[in-house]
Amino acid sequence: MSAKRIIMHIDLDSFFVSVERKFDPSLIGKPVIIGGSAERGVVASCSYEARKYGIHSAMPTKQAYKLCPHAIFLRGSHGRYGEASREVTDIINNAVPLFMKTSVDEFYVDYTGMDRFHNCYKHASELRQKIMKDTELPISFGMSSGKTVSKMATNQAKPNGQLYIPHGAEKQFLAPLSITKIPGLGESTSQKLFQYGIERIGQLQKMDIRFLESVFGKMGRFIWEKAQGIDHGEIIPHSERKSISTEHTFHTNIADRQNIETILVSMTEELSSKLRKGNKLASCLAIKVRYANFETHTQQEKIPLTAAEHILIPGVKNLLKKAWNQHRPIRLIGVRLSNLATGSYQINLFEDNEEQIRLYQAMDKINFKFGDKTVCRAAGMEIGTRNFNPFMRG
Structure with missing residues (x-):
């Protein structure tokens, strides 16, 4: 007889706003909206005080301003949110044997079988208290026999609460x-x-x-x-080691910056598309440069969880400047996205606007249906038909 499933869903309440309030306590109790520019931006996160005015994620900031003109609008801080997310991830990783990170602020924990040794709800409650104490961030969780009911329990417990739905009480x-x-x-x-x-x-x-x-x-x-209340969805073990990468070897060594960047754009675009198709987000970006004598240089940097090329491409170009001595011709160029987490591309990129979001949705829909590179940026079209053979690895 198989053990009863016990699934915990964790969600950091108004995550971006909560992180900003750590650095600026004067924001506490006020309507706060985080997003892009007031004219063309999109709401990435908002406080519960702002939600009372009907404001929600993905709403154009222009509309949000009309609903609540006295709200405090912030562009957001990529680095702060990424660091806070990693801090929470480390705490969970040290406390439970199996968990799944679905976004920068959302997790599932599988307690199945642990009820023979622990009071799982008590353990979950203690984990929540530890996260709040160590990070100073509000957090809510739900616990039940499946992912869906647990997520819905979390939503009912918000803000800053917890809710347990016993087996048999789901309906x-x-x-x-x-x-x-x-x-x-x-x-x-x-x-x-x-x-x-x-x-x-x-x-x-x-x-x-x-x-x-x-x-x-x-x-x-x-x-x-x-x-x-039926949900057979599995908890896929979280791993920071998976990566997706691609390399391109030139027929003749090349030192033309524009051509190299064109290839990098196409490679990055293809990798980010594969991330979205595989329901993945990356939090580390790396580039590899190999010269004619096979001397190889790499550069990498931590980034906020993303699968969006308008964030990745500038990062790749910046790493190229650091990794490449422009006086030396290149034999091979490579791009790697790593520290992957399971999760859909979220509207938490603070330069996002309505046009960019619709563009990604349209591009992915066409490429997923008719094949990769059916639609791509003009900057990558020069080599769009070449075969890069990106691969996933553990």
Whole structure:
């Protein structure tokens, strides 16, 4: 008989705002919005005080300003957030045998089987207290038999709370909640359910799965299972060692900076696309330069978790300046993205704007459907059809 699953979901409350408040306590209790420029930016994070005005992540900052003109707008600090995320990751890594990092501020912990030796909820509570004490950041968690219910429990516990849903109580917990609380349920699907008079998860629980499949196809089973609290999603062990990389060897040695940068752009674009396709984010960027005599130089730097080339490409170009003596021709150039974490590209890049977000969504949709490099930046088109053979490794 297999052990009952015990899954903990951890979420750092208003993470970016909370980090900023550590450095500037005067922000506490005030509506704070973090994002890009006021004219073309997008809200990356906002305080609960700002959310009362209807502001939320991914909203244009221009709209947020109209809703709450007295809010404090900040551009955000990449380095601070990356360091805070690593600090939390280290604490979790030292406390539990198996966890999964899904974004810069979100984690899953698998306690399955540990209930023979520990009170798992007590251990989770102590872990939360340690994170808050050591990092001075508010944190919420949910615990249940699966990832979905645990995540929904976290959302109900926020801000700065915790909630345990015992085995067998999942449906009872879910029943009064709005169907919009189900993770992964899109707006169009929710609207269609509303048209059938289904507003609460409890109503969904009573629906015939065959009816849902006839209306929504395969999505019907997904909807029904989520409503029942059924979730077989596994916790993929977190590892900081995985990387994705690519190299290009020139037919003849080259010292033309523009051509080298063109190749780097294409290589970086292809790698970042593969990250998004594989649901990965990178937090370390590296470049390799090999000269004609096979002398090899590398440079690397820590970066905020990302899969966006408009962040990665400037970093690659900067590393090229450090790694390459421009008087010496290059035989080989390489790019590596490492310290990967599982998670979707998030709107937490403070230069993001609506146009960039839509561009990524459109490019990925076309490239995933018709093949890599169907659509790419003009800067990388010169070598877009060459075969780089990027690979994943442990």
